[in-house]
Amino acid sequence: MRQYRNEWKYCCGEGTLAALETRLGALLEADENSGKNGVYTVHSLYFDDYRCSCASDTEAGLSKRFKYRIRYYGDDARFIRLERKEKLYGRCRKESCLLTPEQYEKITSGDCADFIYEFPDTLLARFCTDILTYGFEPKVIIDYERTAFTELAANVRVTIDRNISASKDTENFLTRDYLAIPIQQKARHILEVKFDGILPSYIRRIISDRELSQTSFSKYYYGLCAVKRR
Numbered sequence: 129m130r131q132y133r134n135e136w137k138y139c140c141g142e143g144t145l146a147a148l149e150t151r152l153g154a155l156l157e158a159d160e161n162s163g164k165n166g167v168y169t170v171h172s173l174y175f176d177d178y179r180c181s182c183a184s185d186t187e188a189g190l191s192k193r194f195k196y197r198i199r200y201y202g203d204d205a206r207f208i209r210l211e212r213k214e215k216l217y218g219r220c221r222k223e224s225c226l227l228t229p230e231q232y233e234k235i236t237s238g239d240c241a242d243f244i245y246e247f248p249d250t251l252l253a254r255f256c257t258d259i260l261t262y263g264f265e266p267k268v269i270i271d272y273e274r275t276a277f278t279e280l281a282a283n284v285r286v287t288i289d290r291n292i293s294a295s296k297d298t299e300n301f302l303t304r305d306y307l308a309i310p311i312q313q314k315a316r317h318i319l320e321v322k323f324d325g326i327l328p329s330y331i332r333r334i335i336s337d338r339e340l341s342q343t344s345f346s347k348y349y350y351g352l353c354a355v356k357r358r
Contacts, residue, residue, distance in 0.1 A: 294351030
């Protein structure tokens with residue numbers, strides 16, 4: 129079982145973020161998924177139940193909550209992952225598994241009862257049980273551009289997410305044939321720092337030098353609010 133990790137989030141302007149990116153790039157390794165320019169795109173399809181309980185729990189700031197999403201990177205929608213992200217008293221844990229295109233189609237259509245028996249005691253079976261029991265269904269697409277750095281020895285990951293947008297056209301998630309709207313003010317982006325027990329002092333110093341203020345920003349919650357206003 130994966131351990132809970134710290135996840136610190138900061139909302140930054142482009143100028144601050146560019147300076148941080150330069151310093152981080154000089155000290156940390158680029159993520160293995162990074163493209164030629166160090167950036168890759170992330171596409172996530174978020175699910176919620178008929179009451180939007182996951183969004184409501186986020187809005188209420190509950191110390192224990194979770195969310196489901198299906199995700200792929202770049203332009204290759206053949207490599208799809210199901211993820212369940214859980215938060216407990218400010219620390220996070222993520223479970224994931226690969227999905228075939230056929231499994232994706234059955235999940236999004238709600239025709240997934242067979243998976244409970246075919247793959248017992250798995251994340252897929254748990255998700256399908258929640259779909260059938262609580263009415264989980266696709267709610268919103270979240271897209272953004274990510275630059276990521278890692279410190280393997282201390283298991284630290286620092287990500288910079290720019291141009292975060294949302295779309296309600298969930299049926300076109302894999303084809304990317306949809307219109308997306310920004311969910312933040314122009315030139316405002318998200319910095320995330322993820323680590324286990326102790327954040328190395330030199331990374332902490334880079335962040336503290338900029339006097340950044342932490343935020344509990346949720347891409348899913350703000351994306352869902354944005355599409356509901358349209």
